[in-house]
Amino acid sequence: MFTIRYAADRGKADFGWLQSRHTFSFASYYDPAQMGFSALRVINDDSVAPGAGFDTHGHKDMEILSLVLSGSIAHKDSAGNTEVLPAGEFQLMSAGRGIYHSEFNASAQQELRFLQIWIQPNQQGGEPAYQQKDFGQREGLTLILSPDGRDGSLTLRQDALLYQLILPAAQQLTYSSLVGRKQYIHLISGELNLAGNLLQPGDGIKISGETALTLTANAGVKALLFDLP
Template sequence: MFDIRYAAERGKADFGWLQSQHTFSFGSYYDPAQMGFSALRVINDDRVAPGAGFDTHGHKDMEILSLVLTGRIAHKDSAGNTEVLPAGEFQLMSAGKGIYHSEFNASKHDELTFLQIWLQPNQFGGEPGYQQKDFGQKPGLTLILSPDGREGSLTLLQDALLYQLILPTAAQQQLDIAPGRKVYIHLISGELDIAGHTLQSGDGIKISEQTALQLTANTAAKALIFDLP
């Protein structure tokens, strides 16, 4: 089964300093047909004005992933982590029993664009955690998140995997899917053909009841692939 989530149909929020597009229901945007997919709960495509950001606020029992597309995030949290996240790096914050943090555009002159992604954990009430890593821009599939930190990936509190996919124009990638698993693909840039379904930048697709997929880049493409329970 394939269900495309077109970029133009996403929920939108405009706070002046923040322009956000919501793949799933979030904040004031509510769509009962878009409440997440398996353990994947949030994909927000955010644009933050220079010097602006999210003031200190709290989270509990959520795995929160950020990927900077352009610019830099200045991060500070109640666990003592003070970091700057540049473009291309992934940051995973496990909220656990509770954590407070702020996220600001580290530049006073340039816009920040990033993806904010939430996954529901399968462990609750633990100590908060923080991980950050640049996985490079190697063509093909690169493992970003896993429950056991395999292949140098960040450790996620959920039976899920996240891959970064980078393909040059006309390149193909075979994706094998274990029985009973679900897959969500979010296309960051380019154009990608997935079993005859074409995705443009910002589109996503829910995939279930499949065991293998052929991915073809119609143009140079970059995507996130979630392997979900």
Template sequence: MFELRQAEQRGKADFGWLQSRHSFSFAGYYDPAQMGFSALRVINDDWVAPGAGFDTHGHKNMEILSLVLEGNIAHKDSAGNTEVLPAGEFQLMSAGKGIYHSEFNASKTAALKFLQIWLQPNQLDGAPGYQQKDFGQRDGLTLILSPDGREGSLTVRQDALLYQLLLQDSAWQTLAVAPERKIYIHLIDGELNVAGHIVRAGDGIKISQQSEVSLTANRAVKALIFDLP
């Protein structure tokens, strides 16, 4: 089964300093048909004005992943982590039993664009954690998240895998899907043919009841692929 949701169908928020597109229900945007997919709860495509950002706020029992697409995030949290996250790097904050953090555009002149992704954990009330890594820009599939940190990936508190997919024009990839697993693809750039479904930047596609999925880049592709329980 394939369910494509196009970028323009996402929820929208515009606060001036922040413009956001919500793949799933979030804050003031509510769609009972879009409450997440398996353990994947939030994908927000955020644009933040120079010097602006999110003041200190709390989270509990959520795995929060950020990927900077343009610019730099200045991050500070109650566990003592003070970091700058540049374009191309992944940051995973495990909120556990509770953590407070702030995130700001580190530049006073350039805009910030990043993806904010939430996964529901399968371990509750653990100690908060912080991880950050640049996985490079290697063609094909690169493992970003796993429950056991395999292949140098970030360790997530959920039976979930996340891959970065990079394909050049006309390149292809076959994705094997284990029994009872679900796949979600979020396209960042390019145009991807997913078993006959055309997926463009900002689109998301839910995939279930498949053992294998063919992926072909109509135009050079950057995507995130979630392998979910």
């Protein structure tokens, strides 16, 4: 079964310094039909003005992933991590029993755009953790998150996988999954055809009851593919 979440239907927030689009219910945006999908709880598409950002605030028992699409993030947290995350890199912060952090646009001139993604962990508490990596722009599927850190991926506290999908125009691949798993695809750029469902940038699609997905790029595609419990 396929259910498209169109970009135009997402929640919106406008704080002047922050423009955000919410795939699922978040902060003041609430839709009881959009409370997440399996362990995937948040996908926010955030644009942050130069020099602005999120002041220090806390989280616990959440896996928080950031992917910079343009610009760079200046990250600080209460575990002592002070990092700059440039475009193309992934950052995973496991909040564990509790962590405080801030995320600012590292540039005084350039806008920052990034995806903020929350995944609910399958364990409570534990030490907070921080991971950051550039996985490059290899064509096909690149494993970004896994529960065991396989193939150089970041280690996620959940029985879930995340892949970066890059397909040139007119290229096709098939993704196979185990019976009972669910998938979610978020399209960053290009045009993707999945079983006759056309996705445009910002669109997502909920998938259940499928064990083989044939993905076709009508135009060069960059997307995130989540394989969820």
